[in-house]
Amino acid sequence: MAEKQFNTVGPSKPELHYLLDPLARVDLQEIEALIEAQRYFVLHAPRQTGKTTVLLALMEHLNAHGRYRALYANIETAQAARGNVERGITAACSAIARSAQVYLGDTRLDDWLLRGEGRAVEAEEKLSRLLAHWSQLDPARPAVLLLDEVDALVGDTLISLLRQIRAGYAQRPQAFPQTVVLCGVRDVRDYRIHSGGGDIITGGSAFNIKAESLRLGNFSREETVALWRQHTEATGQVFDEAIWPELSQDTQGQPWLVNALGHECTWKDKALRLNRAQPVTLAHYWAARERLIQSRATHLDQLTDKLREPRVHRVIAPLLAGGQALWDPLSSIDDVEYVEDTGLVALRPQMRAANRIYARLIEQVLGRDVQAPSPTA
Ligand SMILES: Nc1ncnc2c1ncn2[C@@H]1O[C@H](COP(=O)(O)OP(=O)(O)OP(=O)(O)O)[C@@H](O)[C@H]1O
Numbered sequence: 001m002a003e004k005q006f007n008t009v010g011p012s013k014p015e016l017h018y019l020l021d022p023l024a025r026v027d028l029q030e031i032e033a034l035i036e037a038q039r040y041f042v043l044h045a046p047r048q049t050g051k052t053t054v055l056l057a058l059m060e061h062l063n064a065h066g067r068y069r070a071l072y073a074n075i076e077t078a079q080a081a082r083g084n085v086e087r088g089i090t091a092a093c094s095a096i097a098r099s100a101q102v103y104l105g106d107t108r109l110d111d112w113l114l115r116g117e118g119r120a121v122e123a124e125e126k127l128s129r130l131l132a133h134w135s136q137l138d139p140a141r142p143a144v145l146l147l148d149e150v151d152a153l154v155g156d157t158l159i160s161l162l163r164q165i166r167a168g169y170a171q172r173p174q175a176f177p178q179t180v181v182l183c184g185v186r187d188v189r190d191y192r193i194h195s196g197g198g199d200i201i202t203g204g205s206a207f208n209i210k211a212e213s214l215r216l217g218n219f220s221r222e223e224t225v226a227l228w229r230q231h232t233e234a235t236g237q238v239f240d241e242a243i244w245p246e247l248s249q250d251t252q253g254q255p256w257l258v259n260a261l262g263h264e265c266t267w268k269d270k271a272l273r274l275n276r277a278q279p280v281t282l283a284h285y286w287a288a289r290e291r292l293i294q295s296r297a298t299h300l301d302q303l304t305d306k307l308r309e310p311r312v313h314r315v316i317a318p319l320l321a322g323g324q325a326l327w328d329p330l331s332s333i334d335d336v337e338y339v340e341d342t343g344l345v346a347l348r349p350q351m352r353a354a355n356r357i358y359a360r361l362i363e364q365v366l367g368r369d370v371q372a373p374s375p376t377a
Pocket residue numbers: 006007008009010011012018019020021022045046047048049050051052053054227255256257259260
């Protein structure tokens with residue numbers, strides 16, 4: 001079997017990647033209790049924290065247990081429709097039906113949508129009718145829907161999605177999912193949705209049935225080290241202990257950064273890859289860190305693009321000036337939250353770069369020194 005790797009692209013898979021048990025990163029007991037109690041809830045965290053990995057593991061866990069029919073669906077494709085409800089909801093419905101095929105081998109949602117009753121149903125009702133149909137297919141095993149990238153949707157499409165889920169809520173679990181989990185970077189409560197009519201509708205009002213918001217955090221220092229040690233266990237290649245405090249301060253446990261640095265040290269460094277008997281030293285680590293920052297790999301590249309947007313620049317301007325101000329009062333709340341969602345900076349109790357690598361990125365792109373977090377205890 002091929003050697004496992006540190007994952008830097010997409011959700012992590014146990015057969016391919018070094019992995020911390022995704023279900024140990026959340027309070028599984030609490031999640032199971034919420035499902036048991038037929039609650040709807042939110043799971044949120046900034047980009048590249050491991051949300052999708054958790055949802056996929058949760059689906060597998062619930063289905064293995066056999067009590068529920070759990071389905072993961074990513075509805076990101078509905079984003080392209082912007083505020084066009086017809087196109088947006090159709091895309092979301094297709095994504096759910098397609099997921100049922102892929103993960104559950106169930107083609108009946110697609111049948112309903114493309115060849116059955118669903119064809120004649122208006123977009124304003126299509127999603128709730130699809131979920132009702134799906135839930136009724138097997139009353140002995142209530143449906144649990146894990147909806148990913150919900151806040152990729154905007155405007156009237158997002159409002160319609162939230163309202164359709166709310167509309168069916170009272171019919172659960174017989175004729176609607178026992179639980180719907182909404183996953184994205186932001187808590188639903190904090191959505192401010194610009195409707196086509198010019199109103200701003202808050203997520204809390206469009207979706208007032210949310211019982212709980214669970215936030216996925218970064219890795220602890222112990223988890224960070226444990227993930228890297230999986231490489232040592234698998235290959236025998238050891239890391240200098242002096243790496244741990246650096247790694248911890250550079251990443252603050254940000255999951256993608258922890259993996260990307262691991263990948264640089266153990267894979268991109270060819271000498272170290274070809275000779276697993278050679279220990280990884282602090283000097284190797286520093287060189288890997290430099291390469292990672294210079295390479296602007298995937299996630300860093302996306303953050304770089306964001307840093308070039310004027311609204312982002314505006315929000316973090318006080319940070320660049322070395323100031324202590326929270327943010328420029330001229331920045332709109334939308335902009336501040338947009339920046340917060342990227343995970344680039346932490347805004348509380350005062351604004352600072354979220355970790356040392358992001359601080360370096362901000363310096364490089366915007367050409368000014370910024371305050372990095374102090375060492376973790
Ligand atoms: N359980 C885990 N163990 C180790 N690394 C993980 C784990 N979960 C996630 N990661 C790291 O985080 C990265 C992103 O994972 P995932 O796609 O699940 O996050 P996400 O929060 O859904 O991201 P996005 O917001 O971009 O959709 C992975 O490529 C991997 O580097």
